Amino acid sequence: xxxxxxxxxxxxxxxxxxxxxxxxxxxxxxxxxxxxxxxxxxxxxxxxxxxxxxxxxxxxxxxxxxxxxxxxxxxxxxxxxxxxxxxxxxxxxxxxxxxxxxxxxxxxxxxxxxxxxxxxxxxxxxxxxxxxxxxxxxxxxxxxxxxxxxxxxxxxxxxxxxxxxxxxxxxxxxxxxxxxxxxxxxxxxxxxxxxxxxxxxxxxxxxxxxxxxxxxxxxxxxxxxxxxxxxxxxxxxxxxxxxxxxxxxxxxxxxxxxxxxxxxxxxxxxxxxxxxxxxxxxxxxxxxxxxxxxxxxxxxxxxxxxxxxxxxxxxxxxxxxxxxxxxxxxxxxxxxxxxxxxxxxxxxxxxxxxxxxxxxxxxxxxxxxxxxxxxxxxxxxxxxxxxxxxxxxxxxxxxxxxxxxxxxxxxxxxxxxxxxxxxxxxxxxxxxxxxxxxxxxxxxxxxxxxxxxxxxxxxxxxxxxxxxxxxxxxxxxxxxxxxxxxxxxxxxxxxxxxxxxxxxxxxxxxxxxxxxxxxxxxxxxxxxxxxxxxxxxxxxxxxxxxxxxxxxxxxxxxxxxxxxxxxxxxxxxxxxxxxxxxxxxxxxxxxxxxxxxxxxxxxxxxxxxxxxxxxxxxxxxxxxxxxxxxxxxxxxxxxxxxxxxxxxxxxxxxxxxxxxxx
Amino acid sequence: xxxxxxxxxxxxxxxxxxxxxxxxxxxxxxxxxxxxxxxxxxxxxxxxxxxxxxxxxxxxxxxxxxxxxxxxxxxxxxxxxxxxxxxxxxxxxxxxxxxxxxxxxxxxxxxxxxxxxxxxxxxxxxxxxxxxxxxxxxxxxxxxxxxxxxxxxxxxxxxxxxxxxxxxxxxxxxxxxxxx
Numbered sequence: 001x002x003x004x005x006x007x008x009x010x011x012x013x014x015x016x017x018x019x020x021x022x023x024x025x026x027x028x029x030x031x032x033x034x035x036x037x038x039x040x041x042x043x044x045x046x047x048x049x050x051x052x053x054x055x056x057x058x059x060x061x062x063x064x065x066x067x068x069x070x071x072x073x074x075x076x077x078x079x080x081x082x083x084x085x086x087x088x089x090x091x092x093x094x095x096x097x098x099x100x101x102x103x104x105x106x107x108x109x110x111x112x113x114x115x116x117x118x119x120x121x122x123x124x125x126x127x128x129x130x131x132x133x134x135x136x137x138x139x140x141x142x143x144x145x146x147x148x149x150x151x152x153x154x155x156x157x158x159x160x161x162x163x164x165x166x167x168x169x170x171x172x173x174x175x176x177x178x179x180x181x182x183x184x185x186x187x188x189x190x191x192x193x194x195x196x197x198x199x200x201x202x203x204x205x206x207x208x209x210x211x212x213x214x215x216x217x218x219x220x221x222x223x224x225x226x227x228x229x230x231x232x233x234x235x236x237x238x239x240x241x242x243x244x245x246x247x248x249x250x251x252x253x254x255x256x257x258x259x260x261x262x263x264x265x266x267x268x269x270x271x272x273x274x275x276x277x278x279x280x281x282x283x284x285x286x287x288x289x290x291x292x293x294x295x296x297x298x299x300x301x302x303x304x305x306x307x308x309x310x311x312x313x314x315x316x317x318x319x320x321x322x323x324x325x326x327x328x329x330x331x332x333x334x335x336x337x338x339x340x341x342x343x344x345x346x347x348x349x350x351x352x353x354x355x356x357x358x359x360x361x362x363x364x365x366x367x368x369x370x371x372x373x374x375x376x377x378x379x380x381x382x383x384x385x386x387x388x389x390x391x392x393x394x395x396x397x398x399x400x401x402x403x404x405x406x407x408x409x410x411x412x413x414x415x416x417x418x419x420x421x422x423x424x425x426x427x428x429x430x431x432x433x434x435x436x437x438x439x440x441x442x443x444x445x446x447x448x449x450x451x452x453x454x455x456x457x458x459x460x461x462x463x464x465x466x467x468x469x470x471x472x473x474x475x476x477x478x479x480x481x482x483x484x485x486x487x488x489x490x491x492x493x494x495x496x497x498x499x500x501x502x503x504x505x506x507x508x509x510x511x512x513x514x515x516x517x518x519x520x521x522x523x524x525x526x527x528x529x530x531x532x533x534x535x536x537x538x539x540x541x542x543x544x545x546x547x548x549x550x551x552x553x554x555x556x557x558x559x560x561x562x563x564x565x566x567x568x569x570x571x572x573x574x575x576x577x578x579x580x581x582x583x584x585x586x587x588x589x590x591x592x593x594x595x596x597x598x599x600x601x602x603x604x605x606x607x608x609x610x611x612x613x614x615x616x617x618x619x620x621x622x623x624x625x626x627x628x629x630x631x632x633x634x635x636x637x638x639x640x641x642x643x644x645x646x647x648x649x650x651x652x653x654x655x656x657x658x659x660x661x662x
Numbered sequence: 663x664x665x666x667x668x669x670x671x672x673x674x675x676x677x678x679x680x681x682x683x684x685x686x687x688x689x690x691x692x693x694x695x696x697x698x699x700x701x702x703x704x705x706x707x708x709x710x711x712x713x714x715x716x717x718x719x720x721x722x723x724x725x726x727x728x729x730x731x732x733x734x735x736x737x738x739x740x741x742x743x744x745x746x747x748x749x750x751x752x753x754x755x756x757x758x759x760x761x762x763x764x765x766x767x768x769x770x771x772x773x774x775x776x777x778x779x780x781x782x783x784x785x786x787x788x789x790x791x792x793x794x795x796x797x798x799x800x801x802x803x804x805x806x807x808x809x810x811x812x813x814x815x816x817x818x819x820x821x822x823x824x825x826x827x828x829x830x831x832x833x834x835x836x837x838x839x840x841x842x
Contacts, residue, residue: 099748099755099812104842111841118835121751121808125801128760 004070019061019072020048030074031083031113033090033201034150035062038251038258039159045150046086047113050074058082084117092124093173094131095145101203106215109201110148131176136186139266140197140207144176147204153177153196160195160259162396177204189414191389192262198248209269210238210246219245224617225606226264227320227531227599230350231255231368231390232608233264237600237619244268244600244620255368255608261389268600273582276595277623280587287593292627292635299577299592300639302552303337307640310340314550314573317541318560319344319530322604322616323648325629326532329556330539331645332637341543341550345557345566348542349497350529355537356501357508358658364508365659366488366522367610371395374523376484378406378477380430380507381494382527385415388609391490391527404484406477408433409494421477425467430495434506436463436471437478441513444475446482448515487516492527526658528609530560534659535607538652547572555579555586558629559598562586579632596629597622604630605648611659613649666827668693668717669700669710670746671736673729674756674796675722679747680704682813686820693820696827710739717742717826723749724802725756728791737803742826745799746819748812748841755812757796764793809834810841 001012004022011026018041023030034045041062049058053071058079061072073079090096090110098104098111106112131144149168154177157166165188169178179188197205219238226233226247234253238246247268249260279295280287290298306312315333317326326344334342348355358364371377371394384392392415395403399418407419408430416422425433439459441447453459464471481487489511495503507524508517516523528534536542547553553573555566559581567585570576578590581598601622607613622628627635630646637644645651652661672680680703684690693699700715701707710718718740724733737743748754759767772784799805809822818838825832 095761097748097752097754097757098841101842105840114841115835115839118839120810120834120839121745121798121800121805125753125798126760128795130761 002066002068004066006072017066019064022066030061036152039155051076087114088123090148091122092126102206102211103203106217134185136184146202149175152199156195156199159397161193161393163191165190194265195259213245222617222619225614228263229388230528230533230609231388239619242620256390278625280593282591307337313339313552314341315554316345317556318558319346319532319536320560321558323535324604324646327648327651328633328644328646336642343543343545344536344541346529347544350493350533351537352542353496353499353501353504354526354658357504358656363660365525370523374486374488376404376487378489380408380491382490382492383413385413388527404480423469429466431503432463432466435459436474438510440475440478441482447513449512451513481514488523531606535652538655594632595626602628611661665698666716667700668697669715670702670719672703673722673732674725675749679721679813682816683819686816689820693823714739719744719746720750721746723753723796725796726791726793733803742806744807745805746809750799751808751810753796753798760795
């Protein structure tokens with residue numbers, strides 16, 4: 001610990017703390033613009049200058065580490081005067097006229113800083129230089145005229161999303177934020193995560209959908225969890241007039257620390273699917289609006305006679321539904337009605353192989369956090385460039401700092417360019433390939449924990465012939481893993497869709513062999529699928545969906561997207577009941593449609609891919625005639641004189657978990 | 663008792679700041695009680711007294727030779743000069759034309775705009791004031807108090823006038839300080 005005195009206040013802080021952070025710990029706020037707690041200090045705006053006793057000039061506190069016995073003053077007359085001057089210089093650079101700026105009036109950090117210094121005017125008038133405005137991006141606008149060159153966006157792009165799209169072109173007063181080699185943002189390598197917009201202190205980057213919809217103080221901010229995928233990012237939902245205006249990453253989020261992907265941030269505000277607002281029943285081949293009473297009684301009349309019949313009903317639930325609903329769903333159809341075909345829409349594709357292996361091995365998967373410090377990452381069949389993107393961000397941001405990346409995926413993707421080694425193995429050859437890597441590590445004596453491999457050369461030969469990849473490339477990949485200190489192996493649907501726990505076992509053995517799994521840690525992790533994939537798997541809702549003469553098919557699709565595959569499979573149903581929020585081909589084919597709330601209109605629990613149970617909050621109200629997913633199941637059960645179990649915490653502990661649950 | 667004299671005028675603004683002044687409702691009677699309201703654009707007397715006033719208030723920026731004249735006259739005749747509103751303080755909305763230049767702005771307005779008759783020209787009567795770059799008041803004459811806001815809130819205007827009328831320095835900060 002180091003002792004430092006700030007504004008006559010003594011405080012002990014850990015060595016390496018910056019003066020700005022130390023001041024915050026002492027409850028003293030130093031004005032700042034370029035500094036952001038999730039980004040590397042940059043020292044660009046100079047607003048955070050302080051007086052340090054014994055030092056001739058003011059120092060930028062954001063980049064100044066504390067020294068023992070340091071005496072700092074943040075509010076001397078000289079410092080206040082300098083801060084005003086720094087702000088005057090910033091205002092003189094570009095167009096910072098407030099009345100027609102989206103963030104003016106509370107949401108602009110530059111304006112707030114000027115108010116803090118009690119500036120009533122600009123001592124230096126602007127230079128009237130015109131800068132480009134880029135409106136080519138689907139989600140946001142870049143107005144260089146409002147930019148103060150703090151480079152928060154550039155750092156967020158690199159350090160949060162790991163995408164390195166934004167940079168600065170030109171020099172001095174002509175400096176400009178550009179995408180790639182100065183191409184329009186909309187045509188750039190931008191992955192549309194919006195992190196740059198979230199960190200922009202001025203109106204230089206503004207969000208299209210929420211712009212001019214009111215200041216943040218007019219919004220209600222609701223902390224919740226994204227249900228876009230199994231990563232489980234923490235979000236803040238900004239609501240006004242019962243409408244989601246904007247979604248931001250929660251800086252306190254344990255998984256994402258503020259970052260979100262395109263889907264989490266923008267899908268909810270750009271939803272184009274048509275909402276179902278009334279129950280409907282098919283009459284003369286056409287869906288007609290009916291009352292809840294009629295719809296639920298019709299479903300009850302169909303279900304009740306089939307109770308106890310193993311082959312009477314097929315029931316499918318979306319893994320985007322909360323754990324309470326999934327528990328009730330399982331209880332109704334599996335325990336109470338005793339149907340033999342109760343599963344999830346994902347059918348266990350992302351999880352069944354993992355679950356089978358954990359029955360033998362117990363908990364063997366690690367946590368997402370280890371990706372942040374990984375010095376080598378191998379991704380097998382997990383296209384984290386398209387889905388589960390935030391998991392990818394956690395290590396992509398370190399690729400320029402030496403983290404090595406091996407991508408094994410037959411599908412072409414932008415990850416191939418980022419990878420040190422990209423292996424396009426023939427489909428179905430994963431097992432042979434991984435065994436080949438094990439054999440290389442064994443043969444070259446690079447094992448941390450040795451495996452029993454009797455004929456390494458034969459395994460390598462098999463890997464080469466099965467995968468179509470050269471022995472040298474396989475060896476290179478294996479060496480990268482074996483030589484790294486904190487390797488992580490991620491695998492996804494490309495592996496699990498084969499439903500073969502032998503591949504999972506081989507990955508586990510490889511992880512043990514290279515020291516990614518030992519007594520202290522596990523650095524093997526499967527990406528899983530949708531938000532509640534793991535909950536569904538732990539409840540046993542993971543068998544393949546087969547129709548075998550069932551008289552009723554009940555699909556609780558909620559607000560999930562409906563695949564063509566599901567529509568085709570469900571089309572063979574004798575009688576189709578669909579519980580859904582949005583119109584789709586599936587609801588078109590249904591005999592009864594029950595309209596339900598979307599994720600933001602209900603609260604409930606989700607267990608993310610590494611076992612964190614998190615609660616979503618109710619942020620907005622559902623349309624009048626729309627009901628909560630759980631309410632619908634409970635009401636249906638009540639009509640059949642049944643009471644449903646919603647104790648999800650017990651339900652998810654019915655099976656051995658592959659990850660520790662917390 | 664000699665009440666302090668207050669005069670005001672508007673130049674390159676939209677009259678909105680004076681509307682905001684009127685928006686202080688019955689408190690305007692308090693101002694009349696505290697001060698002698700002299701020339702304003704909304705009263706009969708149009709120019710500040712030659713003998714001078716205690717407080718001169720200017721709304722709007724300076725974008726031509728006529729505005730300059732008004733500003734110089736108000737400065738010369740006022741002990742204290744107040745720049746009222748964003749245009750007076752920063753240049754405001756009219757200053758947007760500085761990014762493209764006077765020529766381009768005039769051409770767009772009088773020649774290119776879709777509503778113009780064919781063959782329209784930029785007015786060039788020698789009687790007209792000469793257009794200049796739009797400037798904040800403090801770029802042309804010294805200003806004692808800048809009161810930003812588009813428009814400044816009636817509360818802010820009341821605070822400034824009542825403090826000045828009572829011989830105190832108005833402090834514009836916290837809730838009273840806004841630029842939009």
